[in-house]
Amino acid sequence: MKAARIHAYGASSEIRIEDAPLPMLNDDDVLIRVVATSVNPVDWKIRKGYLKAFIPYEMPLIMGWDVSGVVEKTGPAVTRFKPGDAVYSRPDIARNGAYAEYVAVRETEIAFKPATISHVEAASLPLVSITAWEALFTTANLTPGQRVLIHAGAGGVGSIAVQLARAKGAHVTTTASAPKSALVRSLGADEVIDYHAQDFANVAKDMDVVFDTIGGEVQEKSWGVLKPGGMLVSITDRPSEDRAKAMGKRAGYVFIGPNAAILKDLGQMVDLGQIRPLIAAEFGLNDTAKAQDFSETGRATGKIVIYAGHP
Known part of the structure; x- marks a missing residue:
């Protein structure tokens, strides 16, 4: 099969499009013929070696931990899926990923693809959706009527x-540049703060939840x-528990793993028209390095998708 692999940590020039062996299947694995995958910041952070102390990869490595495709083959212990099924997943990040024509994924990490969207759209959803879901609902326990500030509302x-948050019935405030204001309002934002023209800290008040996707000064x-009692939940820098306690507030941090149950519920919301994917750009497998370079700019509106095959 064709795959985008790295043989050493480094710049995007380390990414090679080359022949690679088909993944070996464990008994509980599903072999997915990849139609599309997507780029997440964790991909190029891993490529640069930022996570090598946390996850000791063997080289060569195939990145890409979002996938939408078609079941090609199943291990003998698999019971929920069969060849021909359209599926999507955020696979285990410790294994080879989906920048390839095929990927092996545990049955427990897979859900059926939403029926009303394409594989390209579905591939954009798993990692970011599990992340948002676990931050807002599992960690912050956002409930109807609460006020939430979501940083970078036009991002992935x-x-x-x-x-x-809008589907949950929360009042949603988000930060975005002025040209993206109409877009994030169409996604469900009640209020949009133009971070170029305003300091959100002088505008947003009395939030029950703040979802930090940026870190640092933000x-x-x-x-x-x-x-008082509100929660700051982040996916970047871990907020200080001591700081939170001293202020009478709460801190949360999310680093996700696979979660097929969330993907199942998300798929139902997609098919009901409550969630729509937002695609920033599409690349072919041969242009994987360019796709990662674009992700590194931080200017993508929505998700960057890579075609790996055909439906």
Whole structure:
């Protein structure tokens, strides 16, 4: 099969499009013929070696931990899926990923693809949707009527978070540049703060939840917009528990793993029209390096998708 692999950590020039062996299947694995995958910041952070102390990869490595495709083959212990099924997943990040024509994924990490969207759209959803879901609902326990501030509402995670929070019945405020204001409002934002023209810390007040997708100074300022007892939940820098306790507020941090149950529920929301994927750009497998370079700019509106095959 064709795959985009790295043989050493480094720049995007390390990515090689080359022949690779088909993945070996464990008894509980499903072999997925990849139609599309997508780029997440964790991909190029791994490529640069930022996570090598956390996850010791063997080289060569295939990145890409989002996938939508068609079941090609199943291991003998698999019972829920059969060849020909359309599926999607956020596979185990410790294994080879989906920048390839085929990927092996555990049955427990897979859900049926939403019926009303394409494989390209479905491939954009798993990692960012699980991230937003676990931050807003599992960790922050966002409930109807609460006020939430979501940073970077036009980004990959933020665009899904805005939609999930709106579907939950929360009052949604988000930060975005002025040209993206109409877009994030169409996703469900009640209020949009143009971060170029306004300091969100002077505008947002009495938030029950702040979802930090940026970190650094943005996270630091976010404490001030929370009401007493409110939660700051981040996917970048871990907020200080001591700081939260001293202020009478709460801190949360999310680093996700596979979660097929969330993908099943998300698929139902997609098919009901409550969630729509937001695609920033599409690349072919041969242009995987360019796709990662674009992701590194931080300017993508929505998700960057890579075609790996055909439906």
